[in-house]
Amino acid sequence: MYGKLCFLASVLLSMSTVDLAMAASGGANIAVYWGQNGSEGTLGETCGTGLYAYVNLAFLSTFGAGRAPVLNLADHCDAPSGTCASLAADIASCQAAGVKVLLSIGGGALGYNLSSPSDARDLAAYLWDNFLGGEGATGAPRPLGDAVLDGVDFDIESPSRFYDDLARNLASLYTRAPRPPRWGKTTYLLTAAPQCPYPDASLAAALATGLFDHVWVQFYNNPPCQYAAAPGDASALRSAWQQWTAGLPASTVFLGLPASLEAANSGFVDADTLASQVLPMVEGAANYGGIMLWSRSYDKDSSFSVKLQAALQNRNKPTGTTLLFFLRGRICKWLTFVYSDFLIQYVVLHYYPGQLRFYN
Numbered sequence: 374m375y376g377k378l379c380f381l382a383s384v385l386l387s388m389s390t391v392d393l394a395m396a397a398s399g400g401a402n403i404a405v406y407w408g409q410n411g412s413e414g415t416l417g418e419t420c421g422t423g424l425y426a427y428v429n430l431a432f433l434s435t436f437g438a439g440r441a442p443v444l445n446l447a448d449h450c451d452a453p454s455g456t457c458a459s460l461a462a463d464i465a466s467c468q469a470a471g472v473k474v475l476l477s478i479g480g481g482a483l484g485y486n487l488s489s490p491s492d493a494r495d496l497a498a499y500l501w502d503n504f505l506g507g508e509g510a511t512g513a514p515r516p517l518g519d520a521v522l523d524g525v526d527f528d529i530e531s532p533s534r535f536y537d538d539l540a541r542n543l544a545s546l547y548t549r550a551p552r553p554p555r556w557g558k559t560t561y562l563l564t565a566a567p568q569c570p571y572p573d574a575s576l577a578a579a580l581a582t583g584l585f586d587h588v589w590v591q592f593y594n595n596p597p598c599q600y601a602a603a604p605g606d607a608s609a610l611r612s613a614w615q616q617w618t619a620g621l622p623a624s625t626v627f628l629g630l631p632a633s634l635e636a637a638n639s640g641f642v643d644a645d646t647l648a649s650q651v652l653p654m655v656e657g658a659a660n661y662g663g664i665m666l667w668s669r670s671y672d673k674d675s676s677f678s679v680k681l682q683a684a685l686q687n688r689n690k691p692t693g694t695t696l697l698f699f700l701r702g703r704i705c706k707w708l709t710f711v712y713s714d715f716l717i718q719y720v721v722l723h724y725y726p727g728q729l730r731f732y733n
């Protein structure tokens with residue numbers, strides 16, 4: 374009985390508010406990158422659209438091998454002079470709305486690498502102290518003020534060793550969470566954005582630790598494993614998807630896509646084709662998590678995720694009630710169990726009192 378109650382509770386509580394709302398409406402969980410274009414709107418507006426479950430702040434683009442870490446949010450703010458601290462209010466509003474906000478390290482500019490296990494340990498401590506639950510060993514101002522982010526995203530696009538050490542060091546720091554963990558488990562996440570050729574040249578060792586909660590695979594700028602728009606061929610994507618979902622049983626896997634034709638050199642799939650042709654093929658994986666989009670800037674211009682959520686809601690019209698039926702089914706099963714247990718005890722107690730010791 375306790376197990377069943379636990380299962381019901383865990384189904385409900387393991388989903389963020391946004392996840393639950395998306396599931397109820399038949400839409401997708403969308404993770405989006407924000408930060409590389411000032412005209413994409415503020416972080417608060419981005420979360421306020423209600424379209425996204427995860428926002429990755431892009432990027433901590435400089436770190437490792439003796440470099441001082443630098444947060445680069447393009448023309449949104451200037452971290453070295455302290456102006457990014459004003460994002461703390463937006464981050465709090467995102468989190469209050471159930472949107473997880475992560476710091477993405479790496480990116481396309483390649484001003485980073487790790488030189489040794491101790492370099493990885495130092496970076497983990499820096500991230501913990503400056504963006505997560507740590508106190509700030511040096512007392513230096515935190516780049517995002519008093520914001521406590523929900524985790525770290527690895528967007529590593531240049532092969533180097535020691536990212537597995539970084540993941541293990543972060544996971545170990547996460548267990549120290551000084552803020553009260555919600556629902557009895559740590560609230561900090563590890564996520565990663567590998568390229569779709571499997572295994573990924575930069576992140577294979579890190580992913581092999583099994584420590585990543587969500588992995589948003591980039592199915593773009595990678596013709597050997599992405600959707601081929603002309604002639605509309607999903608077979609390369611399908612076989613890569615099967616490798617990724619089978620290879621990461623402990624993670625949920627997201628389909629990473631460009632939010633418009635301009636957002637990548639190749640790999641764009643329009644929202645209707647995605648909803649009708651591609652998603653039915655990928656959603657069957659037990660660890661399917663949702664969609665990742667590069668990036669908020671392109672999504673704002675193209676309304677890709679607005680169209681996608683609408684297409685999915687049409688496709689899944691009865692799904693709002695499906696969730697209710699699912700939950701009702703769970704609750705009923707549990708009540709039936711409790712009731713039958715009670716009934717047996719009642720019968721035994723009244724008609725076969727001498728047998729009670731056997732039943733118990």
Ligand SMILES: *[C@@H]1O[C@H](CO)[C@@H](O)[C@H](O)[C@H]1NC(C)=O
Nearest residue numbers: 409410411412413670671674
């Ligand atoms: C930022 O977005 C605007 C509007 O979508 C676009 O015109 C501009 O080229 C983008 N800038 C960069 C640096 O990507």
Ligand SMILES: *[C@@H]1O[C@H](CO)[C@@H](O)[C@H](O)[C@H]1NC(C)=O
Nearest residue numbers: 438485486487488532533534
């Ligand atoms: C890391 O980058 C530094 C500076 O660019 C370089 O000298 C070093 O060889 C790189 N180390 C690794 C392990 O890639």
